[in-house]
Amino acid sequence: MNEEIGRRLREIEEIRDFFVVGKKVARVDALDAVLGKPVYTSDLITGRPLYVKAVRSTHPHAHIKSINISKALNMPLIHAVLTYRDIPGLNDAGSLIPDRPLLAYEKVRHIGEAIALVVGEELERVEEAADQVEVEYDPLPVVTSPREAMRPDAPRIQDRDNVVTHFKIRKGDVEQGFRQSHLILERTYRTQHIDGLPLEIEVAYSFWGSDNILTCISTMQNPFDVYNKVAQILGMPKERLRVIQAATGGGFGPKSDETPIDVAAYACLATLKTGRPAVSAFTRGEAMTVQCKRHPFEITHRVGVSRDGRLQAWKSTLIEDTGAYISKGHLVIGRATFHCTGPYEVPNVWADGYCVLTNNTMAGSTRGFGAPQSHFAAEMMMDELAAELGMSPAEIRRRNILRVGGLTATSQKIEDPGLEICFERALQITGFERRYAELKSRKDWPIRRGIGLALLYHGNTLGPEGDDFASVATWVNQDGTVTVQTGLTEFGTGAITSLIIVTAETLGIQPDRIKLERPDTLAIPNSGPTVASRTTPIGGRAALDAAVKIRQMVAAVVSEILGVGAENLVFRESKIYPRDMPSKSISWKEAVEACHKLGLELKASGYYIAPPTKWDPETGQGSPYNQYTFGALVSEVSVDMETGVVKVDKMTAVYDVGRAINPLGLVSTYESGSIMGLGYALLEEIIHEDGRLLNPNLHTYIIPTTVEAPSKIESVIVESPGPMGVYGAKAMGEIPVVLPAASIANAVANATGVFIRRLPLRPDRVLSEIGNLKY
Amino acid sequence: MRQIRFTVNGGRYEVEVRDNERLVDVLRNKLGFKSVKEGCGVGDCGLCIVLVGGRPVNSCLALASRMDGEEILTVEGLGSAEHLHPLQRSYIEVGASQCGYCIPAALLVTHSLLSRKSRPSADEVRLALRSVLCRCGSYLRFEEAVKVVSGDE
Numbered sequence: 001m002n003e004e005i006g007r008r009l010r011e012i013e014e015i016r017d018f019f020v021v022g023k024k025v026a027r028v029d030a031l032d033a034v035l036g037k038p039v040y041t042s043d044l045i046t047g048r049p050l051y052v053k054a055v056r057s058t059h060p061h062a063h064i065k066s067i068n069i070s071k072a073l074n075m076p077l078i079h080a081v082l083t084y085r086d087i088p089g090l091n092d093a094g095s096l097i098p099d100r101p102l103l104a105y106e107k108v109r110h111i112g113e114a115i116a117l118v119v120g121e122e123l124e125r126v127e128e129a130a131d132q133v134e135v136e137y138d139p140l141p142v143v144t145s146p147r148e149a150m151r152p153d154a155p156r157i158q159d160r161d162n163v164v165t166h167f168k169i170r171k172g173d174v175e176q177g178f179r180q181s182h183l184i185l186e187r188t189y190r191t192q193h194i195d196g197l198p199l200e201i202e203v204a205y206s207f208w209g210s211d212n213i214l215t216c217i218s219t220m221q222n223p224f225d226v227y228n229k230v231a232q233i234l235g236m237p238k239e240r241l242r243v244i245q246a247a248t249g250g251g252f253g254p255k256s257d258e259t260p261i262d263v264a265a266y267a268c269l270a271t272l273k274t275g276r277p278a279v280s281a282f283t284r285g286e287a288m289t290v291q292c293k294r295h296p297f298e299i300t301h302r303v304g305v306s307r308d309g310r311l312q313a314w315k316s317t318l319i320e321d322t323g324a325y326i327s328k329g330h331l332v333i334g335r336a337t338f339h340c341t342g343p344y345e346v347p348n349v350w351a352d353g354y355c356v357l358t359n360n361t362m363a364g365s366t367r368g369f370g371a372p373q374s375h376f377a378a379e380m381m382m383d384e385l386a387a388e389l390g391m392s393p394a395e396i397r398r399r400n401i402l403r404v405g406g407l408t409a410t411s412q413k414i415e416d417p418g419l420e421i422c423f424e425r426a427l428q429i430t431g432f433e434r435r436y437a438e439l440k441s442r443k444d445w446p447i448r449r450g451i452g453l454a455l456l457y458h459g460n461t462l463g464p465e466g467d468d469f470a471s472v473a474t475w476v477n478q479d480g481t482v483t484v485q486t487g488l489t490e491f492g493t494g495a496i497t498s499l500i501i502v503t504a505e506t507l508g509i510q511p512d513r514i515k516l517e518r519p520d521t522l523a524i525p526n527s528g529p530t531v532a533s534r535t536t537p538i539g540g541r542a543a544l545d546a547a548v549k550i551r552q553m554v555a556a557v558v559s560e561i562l563g564v565g566a567e568n569l570v571f572r573e574s575k576i577y578p579r580d581m582p583s584k585s586i587s588w589k590e591a592v593e594a595c596h597k598l599g600l601e602l603k604a605s606g607y608y609i610a611p612p613t614k615w616d617p618e619t620g621q622g623s624p625y626n627q628y629t630f631g632a633l634v635s636e637v638s639v640d641m642e643t644g645v646v647k648v649d650k651m652t653a654v655y656d657v658g659r660a661i662n663p664l665g666l667v668s669t670y671e672s673g674s675i676m677g678l679g680y681a682l683l684e685e686i687i688h689e690d691g692r693l694l695n696p697n698l699h700t701y702i703i704p705t706t707v708e709a710p711s712k713i714e715s716v717i718v719e720s721p722g723p724m725g726v727y728g729a730k731a732m733g734e735i736p737v738v739l740p741a742a743s744i745a746n747a748v749a750n751a752t753g754v755f756i757r758r759l760p761l762r763p764d765r766v767l768s769e770i771g772n773l774k775y
Numbered sequence: 776m777r778q779i780r781f782t783v784n785g786g787r788y789e790v791e792v793r794d795n796e797r798l799v800d801v802l803r804n805k806l807g808f809k810s811v812k813e814g815c816g817v818g819d820c821g822l823c824i825v826l827v828g829g830r831p832v833n834s835c836l837a838l839a840s841r842m843d844g845e846e847i848l849t850v851e852g853l854g855s856a857e858h859l860h861p862l863q864r865s866y867i868e869v870g871a872s873q874c875g876y877c878i879p880a881a882l883l884v885t886h887s888l889l890s891r892k893s894r895p896s897a898d899e900v901r902l903a904l905r906s907v908l909c910r911c912g913s914y915l916r917f918e919e920a921v922k923v924v925s926g927d928e
Contacts, residue, residue, distance in 0.1 A: 033875030199908060284814065697815070
């Protein structure tokens with residue numbers, strides 16, 4: 001970065017008087033959405049493509065004795081039936097770890113694993129033919145419990161130990177801490193599989209495009225992951241492949257993992273074999289079977305506190321079921337373990353996190369990435385400790401929360417007061433302490449009310465999970481409009497609008513003058529994955545870098561015209577003027593024209609990479625993240641003591657976003673995560689029985705509807721800028737989904753006096769847990 | 776096969792359909808109304824909702840052959856970029872659209888509700904919208920958008 005850019009960056013960071021940032025801005029894609037424009041993958045299919053359907057395993061664990069495709073191949077309108085033998089390149093589709101064949105050979109390891117692909121005309125004919133592919137299995141013992149899978153004599157899922165990762169935190173002397181404790185509690189918490197469930201189902205459309213390039217349009221979070229992997233599978237030089245992300249109807253994690261690679265590879269293989277355009281699309285049931293789920297966890301905490309409620313020692317065992325292939329399980333366990341004590345200062349910590357293979361369906365990235373599980377357990381533990389000590393949940397937190405200078409479980413020093421501010425604001429807005437005490441003493445029947453609190457810290461962006469970089473290309477068109485293109489994707493989070501806002505702010509123009517080009521591997525360099533709530537903080541820095549470079553080019557020209565030093569020019573409200581003489585301005589449009597007359601191409605690439613983070617894998621000690629998002633959530637619930645039905649009446653969500661780049665977008669994100677988290681807390685569970693799925697459909701897997709949504713969600717924005725994100729912004733996309741389970745479960749405990757340590761809090765579970773409890 | 780006549784967004788169409796052809800397929804594939812989304816094919820998610828005679832219908836469960844003489848509305852018929860329907864404008868203003876995939880269905884359901892009742896209560900809005908799943912959880916935004924249009928805010 002040259003001096004001038006550095007100076008400008010510092011200047012911008014110091015600005016408080018933003019022109020666009022923090023103002024109400026409509027999302028760039030909202031107009032298309034309300035007009036119902038054909039922007040999603042399946043809207044873009046033309047002509048009569050071939051369809052591709054996968055033949056999927058009907059056993060969760062078995063040797064494949066034979067695959068007989070001849071019957072299917074001879075059916076009318078069928079063009080090809082492909083098995084692992086027909087893969088020209090590498091038969092591996094694992095998004096990060098190369099442990100997952102695109103098409104199974106020798107063995108299947110979970111239900112629904114793809115074995116063959118049927119390609120033909122008319123979807124119904126192809127589905128019929130897929131039923132005629134004969135697979136002979138030799139069943140193997142099925143391992144579905146991670147505890148069983150951890151035993152040395154357990155059947156192996158892959159040709160490796162079932163325990164993939166043993167993640168450790170060793171801080172201080174935990175046994176010494178227990179000896180100093182007045183009270184020691186040990187509790188086990190369990191969470192379930194859920195499906196992130198983007199409503200747009202996986203679909204990919206491939207065809208030979210111009211210049212003999214195999215082109216694939218699809219719905220996904222990470223076009224470059226798909227691009228790199230599919231090229232490898234096809235055994236094709238990368239320059240002959242092009243991947244374009246169409247508008248994407250929801251991501252939530254599953255669309256960053258395995259299935260986008262699968263559908264794209266299926267379609268591309270079919271096009272490669274037949275020369276024809278091809279469409280590969282999952283059904284809802286297929287998607288719910290093979291999409292990566294949220295990992296189920298079993299978390300055991302043994303925690304010691306002093307008489308006055310100060311945490312002395314915290315020992316945890318976290319066991320994570322990642323299913324038959326690793327996907328992102330080895331990283332999710334890391335995030336969960338790093339955050340296992342909750343946002344509290346504990347002098348002595350010992351934690352063991354295990355990522356374990358089983359014959360269940362794969363788990364991977366799901367919004368929150370291990371944080372919802374670890375916060376559920378830690379935040380309930382805090383309430384249980386408070387209850388045992390006869391202390392309020394607020395007071396025990398007040399005595400232990402991470403304040404400025406406090407040390408996390410990894411001994412990372414906290415740099416900003418975001419958590420304290422969120423905590424106190426949440427208490428004050430909800431009158432938590434008074435309400436909690438009042439509701440605790442009431443014994444209403446049958447509807448009992450409760451209020452619950454949970455606090456959050458969330459290590460920002462990738463940290464130890466990968467290279468945290470982004471790139472953005474920005475150019476100015478002749479008419480003064482600006483185009484921004486990046487490989488970071490929009491799939492509902494609204495973060496791409498933040499990149500537009502940052503660009504608009506820097507160039508001093510309105511956001512509606514800025515257009516967005518679709519992510520296209522042919523046009524732009526890799527921008528890293530769109531995961532970990534990275535787009536605003538990290539992508540924003542890259543957008544800022546590109547915009548600052550353009551601004552510099554324009555400033556040099558305007559400086560000549562106005563006879564003022566470039567460093568004294570202000571770009572604001574579509575004008576450029578000397579700082580001390582606003583009346584002597586020229587318009588943005590005039591400036592752009594002047595640049596074009598000089599033959600200056602106003603185009604720049606922006607890049608940012610976060611500083612590397614360091615921690616010791618043997619002790620977990622160090623600084624795994626560059627900054628933390630903080631937050632507090634208060635849920636108010638009604639529990640029907642006769643039916644066990646829990647209703648969330650109100651949520652008060654207070655998050656430290658660092659800097660509110662797009663406040664309207666933040667309100668949507670707060671509500672979105674709160675409601676998705678409510679589903680995790682109360683309703684959702686993908687049920688496996690001996691490795692088979694019982695409810696891969698939307699009538700027995702229930703996600704929240706309008707009826708379950710709280711009557712009110714109060715969204716409170718706290719700004720305690722972080723050192724890394726653009727203008728101090730912190731990661732926010734995933735964050736609001738993390739706390740609802742903890743805060744709702746704590747509210748139910750406030751209402752009923754019973755801590756229910758297993759999710760979801762379905763009526764039957766609530767009833768059996770409150771059991772004999774009668775007024 | 777049979778010939779049916781119906782209107783979609785005010786335009787008259789005469790189409791030949793198979794007896795078992797679903798309305799969603801005819802609207803999307805034969806007539807090009809791509810705003811109609813399919814999310815499950817069995818009536819669980821509501822993404823394929825269109826208005827038939829002003830009432831919300833899951834077009835994945837409706838047979839096109841039964842639509843003879845009906846008036847159908849999809850979001851393409853609600854407004855245009857130049858002339859947005861007030862509901863479309865309010866959806867944008869309150870930040871109701873996130874991934875956008877359920878927006879056509881949610882717009883049609885709220886439009887249908889408002890055409891029957893100009894100032895629905897919050898409960899009525901919720902009851903009507905129960906038929907549309909939104910994984911982004913924009914439910915409170917939809918409610919807000921209806922309030923803006925019905926003049927409650």
